[in-house]
Amino acid sequence: MSGLRTYTSNGVATIEWSNPAKRNALTLEMALELAQKVTQLAEDPQVLVIVLQGEGTKAFCAGGDISQMQSQESSENSGIAIAKAWGVACTAIENSRIPVIAKIHGVCMGGGLGLAASCDLRLCADDARFGIPAARLGIGYPVEDVRKLVALIGGQNALDIFCTARTFGAGEALNMGLVCRVAPSGELETALAAMTDAIVENAPLTLRAVKLAVRCSVQPSDDGLAAAIAAQAACADSDDNREGVRAYLEKRKPRFRGE
Secondary structure: OOEEEEEEEOOEEEEEEEOHHHOOOEOHHHHHHHHHHHHHHHOOOOOOEEEEEEOOOOEEEOOEOHHHHHHOOOHHHHHHHHHHHHHHHHHHHHHOOOOEEEEEOOEEEOHHHHHHHHOOEEEEEOOOEEEOOHHHHOOOOOHHHHHHHHHHHOHHHHHHHHHHOOEEEHHHHHHHOOOOEEEOHHHHHHHHHHHHHHHHOOOHHHHHHHHHHHHHHHOOOHHHHHHHHHHHHHHHOOHHHHHHHHHHHOOOOOOOOOO
């Protein structure tokens, strides 16, 4: 049965979708549910990082469920609705106040790659396969998703991916900056735990501030810059800042509370 599951442990919330018959492609309903879950978890003070993953090890996400378009009376209207739902999900991920990590096994194609690009960090297994076959389907890939890829890997790499519609592996994804780390397939869970453990030990206000700073660097705006500067100032006048200094002087681990 297709759907989404959420589980939380030690400040790490994992959202997992399941559509194994379609290589974990997302339906319209799944995309909207994903947006809702990310938004809710990002506002939970007990959650410090969100992990997104597809069920199993064969696919992260193969994009939107194309068969859903064909099953509707008007494929054009259903295609637009699915694209809008996908946009809502990607926006929720980008707007999350806390870091969002894409844990990528196997296939990460089309809209699935766009979904991963919306995350703050991408960690993949060495068996991961990437690609965007939009040109083979006659699909106009969303401009915002193209922008995100260009910001991550540069215009030339983005054009190579789109114009050839080819697939490529984890090593090339790492070299072009699409992912930040690659782990052997059987060790991906361990690599992810090392990353999330390191994140949850750090000051939440600092993590929020740096996420805003990175975002306004990639997509400059007066409002974005103002928000990033305000978040930085809030860190300087926070209990966590004082706790961090005390812990350093006392040679112990800090106990941050996000205040």
